[in-house]
Amino acid sequence: MIIRPRRLRTTSAMRSLVAETRVHPAQLVLPVFVADGLTEPAPITSLPGVVQHTLRSVADEARLAVDAGLKGIMLFGVPKPEDKDAYGSMGWAPDGILNRGLSAVRDAVGDDLVVMADTCLDEFTDHGHCGVLDQVGRVDNDATLERYVELAVSQAVAGAHVVGPSGMMDGQVLAIRTGLDAAGFDDVAILAYAAKYASAFYGPFREAVNSSLSGDRRTYQQDPANRREGVREAALDEAEGADLLMVKPAGYYLDVLADVAAQSSVPVAAYHVSGEYAMVWAAAERGWIDRDRALAEAVTAIVRAGAHIVLTYAAIELAKGLS
Ligand code: PBG
Numbered sequence: 001m002i003i004r005p006r007r008l009r010t011t012s013a014m015r016s017l018v019a020e021t022r023v024h025p026a027q028l029v030l031p032v033f034v035a036d037g038l039t040e041p042a043p044i045t046s047l048p049g050v051v052q053h054t055l056r057s058v059a060d061e062a063r064l065a066v067d068a069g070l071k072g073i074m075l076f077g078v079p080k081p082e083d084k085d086a087y088g089s090m091g092w093a094p095d096g097i098l099n100r101g102l103s104a105v106r107d108a109v110g111d112d113l114v115v116m117a118d119t120c121l122d123e124f125t126d127h128g129h130c131g132v133l134d135q136v137g138r139v140d141n142d143a144t145l146e147r148y149v150e151l152a153v154s155q156a157v158a159g160a161h162v163v164g165p166s167g168m169m170d171g172q173v174l175a176i177r178t179g180l181d182a183a184g185f186d187d188v189a190i191l192a193y194a195a196k197y198a199s200a201f202y203g204p205f206r207e208a209v210n211s212s213l214s215g216d217r218r219t220y221q222q223d224p225a226n227r228r229e230g231v232r233e234a235a236l237d238e239a240e241g242a243d244l245l246m247v248k249p250a251g252y253y254l255d256v257l258a259d260v261a262a263q264s265s266v267p268v269a270a271y272h273v274s275g276e277y278a279m280v281w282a283a284a285e286r287g288w289i290d291r292d293r294a295l296a297e298a299v300t301a302i303v304r305a306g307a308h309i310v311l312t313y314a315a316i317e318l319a320k321g322l323s
Helices: 005-009 012-017 055-067 097-109 141-158 172-182 200-208 228-239 254-263 274-285 291-304 315-322
Strands: 028-035 051-053 072-078 114-119 162-165 189-196 244-248 268-272 309-312
Touching: 005 012, 028 055, 028 097, 028 315, 051 055, 055 072, 055 097, 055 315, 072 097, 072 309, 097 114, 097 141, 114 141, 141 162, 141 172, 162 172, 172 189, 189 228, 189 254, 200 274, 228 244, 228 254, 244 254, 254 268, 254 291, 268 291, 274 291, 291 309, 291 315, 309 315
Parallel strands: 028 051, 028 072, 028 309, 072 114, 114 162, 162 189, 189 244, 244 268, 268 309
Antiparallel strands: none
């Protein structure tokens, strides 16, 4: 035998030397939840290690992210139940919890982190859908776009460097780009949730944001059966002016991620979502899996498939392990 692939696996130094994929803290983004009316951070049962933050604790968490070497943070707002309405108007209210959270984080970290906002209505609507409904209860695409523009502009005013439309409305990137530019925010970037699937793996997120959704999102989020459609959605968003693209969930959609990374010319992010994270914790709690190794392996696989940026609830722990 002349060729022995095991020669390149003999020592830790050798394995490290020949590693094809390296995950760096600078490519990890921490998703965080900021909730209205809390005096103390509140644990999220189905997302161990993750909390609903107060305005004060979210700023502290952002500083920890800077210290760990992260370069990005993604904020989600959790309004009081009584503040939800049919349009999600607390989303774009200047004193809405997400906008206050964005300001608190931006004040705390300045430009040391890229401050990103989830640009979606589902946390703020009483029916829990990502858009506004028409008279027969369908999610009204074009009426929703007007709300997304207001939401994105309010997030830019609050200090977001990046807005992240995640509602899968057609034309959302172009509408938001046009609205941001008209309001003087041509420097604010758009991270388009380009290929976002109607996934069961968002389960714990629903608890994290106290979601009131009944029914599902299958008329706007993609069918998990479709690979080529992910590429189509990403190409449309890039043509509409997306600065960054996202594939979500990540681990079960590595084929889509690889295709999007190969076929687009902007950086591609992938979101290791709540269910993907929670499953690892749940198995680890039973002693069935090594949590830290499993999370690191998941993120390595996502980067190997082509992601330049990974959103993960484990970003700080992973970054510490990497440095
Ligand atoms: C919608 C949104 C969702 C997630 C991020 N943005 C939920 C959904 O589409 O139902 C899920 C993230 C996760 O599961 O970690 N605003």
